[in-house]
Amino acid sequence: MSAAEASTRRDSFGALETHLRARRESGAKLLVPYVTGGYQGWQRAVEAAAAAGADAIEIGVPFSDPVMDGPVIQQASTAALADGATPASVLEEARELDTGVPHAVMTYYNLCHHQGHERFASALLDAGVCAAILPDLPYVEAGSWLEAAAETGLEAILLAAPTTPEHRLADLCGASRGFVYAVGLLGVTGERTALARTATEIAARCLAVTDRPVLTGVGIGSPSQAVEACEVSDGVIIGSAVVRTLMSDGPEAVGELVASYRTALDHG
């Protein structure tokens, strides 16, 4: 690839990244809630979240062995699987959604590997999903997936962790599409009582090496923590707090929860 070609490629962002960049340019902090697909009421939860001001939605496709997830998302995944959720059924239901914001899928690599990279990427695109996050497929193993996704037109989002060495971080951020998922702490998904010091550190390290939107996720459990993270980061991903609310209070409550984050980020 020539330098010119490379830069054109770099400039032709996918739907998710284009949207997030535009929102960032307008001065907004980005808010991306996560909802476990297939869990009872999940579609209404997604619609409520979008109506409450989410900039994009992360849809979880439940997997039998969710190694990056804490108890809350594990519980929702297990319940969705017990209700018969499959990758195909979740994508079928995702296709029916009309939220006006981009959708990304979060799932585990074996479901992608099993179907084959191209077919998996195409199935997501067919369902109106423009990006994918595979938290157990690290950058060092992602080469052929990144290629297949790029060829198909799906944005493959990569995760950067507090432990990612400096020598890998710039390449990782460069290879990610859509945004860079900055893992806020050493640990799995779940709410914490305080924002980890690592949350702002990793966001700052990413932002120093990329102009791609950087969103911080894992361990953000309150609007004030979101505001604190966004003192550095371009935005936040809210997972367990959303899923816990969905499980205990239903989809409409998710709308209220997301609205509280939106208000805090806009005025905080």
Place this chain on the structure above:
Amino acid sequence: MAAETDGPTSSHRSVMGEPTTDGRFGDFGGRFVPETLVAACEELEAAFREAWADPAFVAEFETILRDYGGRPSPLTECRNLSSQLGVRLLVKREDLNHTGSHKINNVIGQALLAQRMGKTRLVAETGAGQHGVATATAAALLGMECKVYMGAVDVDRQALNVFRMRLLGSEVESVQSGSRTLKDAVNEALRDWVATVENTHYCLGSVMGPHPYPWMVRTFHHILGDEAAAQCKDLTGGDPDVVVACVGGGSNAAGIFSGFADGDARLVGVEPAGGAAVGRGVPGVVHGMTSYLMQDEVGQVMEAESISAGLDYPGVGPEHAYLAAIGRAEYPSVTDDEVVEAFTLMSRAEGIIPALECAHALAWIVRAAPEIQGQTVLMNLSGRGDKDVDQMMDVLGMHGIVS
């Protein structure tokens, strides 16, 4: 010109050599872990390479295995079973090691390495509890903190080992997620490690997981294969015709195979019918590795079902997937009923109560005996059956075999 090497000591490429730099045995292996753990795996690999090249480290490892672990373990010729089955049956007595199984080899290696890396805490998964007990033992010996994750189902059927681990000063967490067996204990140990990687070493119990574990764990078990090869040569003048071991993740099999892989012996890894990753699995990715994996039609990992908690695992170490793919080893499976029969057979014929895991190996030998008449068969007796007697009291009582 330098010959292609696979390690500092060998001048030819071994069938069970070092994996590629990206941790592959053929198409299998790799490092499929959350980004948070990639650096930890890289550091572990570097530390292992450095330690294993340090004669002082290797000497300490071997000394502890000798003076504390009881190595070398003997090779026993089973005359009664030999005459019953029509084969010459030799068994490698890993059941006589301290803590009652082969697991101690790997655990001493990893605990010493962890300490050398400045880690103060070990986490481990366990199925039957043997790896958990071994890890708790090493932690006690070396003064490290230790937490063992064990599926709730296994906590119930291996209550004695749970007590042992607690007695040894370890915390045991009963894992309630998923199928509540070994695979879920691995998930929970990985989740712990993701959060504690700065001071904690994940002491993985088999030749599975992300690179360098499959290779490192097998290397710590080489000692049993090397001993067995020398003992066979002393006793019979050469290699056995067949080498048989049970396969859960595959560490005891990898250890014994490594002593014979470059020779002509037939290598047989025996899986449980309800956890036949090589036999019934297709390539998949879980627990950090690409390997054969029992999964449903969309790629959800299936629950293994075996009478033996230590083999209740839907995957298999990547090097076994490779040995199967290239045809160097074969991986038949046996049923729970065959295992129960072998368990009682060995107890009565030889006065050795085998662990249910290695009773799988004997079950295959019993079944295959008509086709291997007159052959010398080396079986890895990977552990003793004391931990299983409580469970077998119910099983055998029910069948009216022992009441």
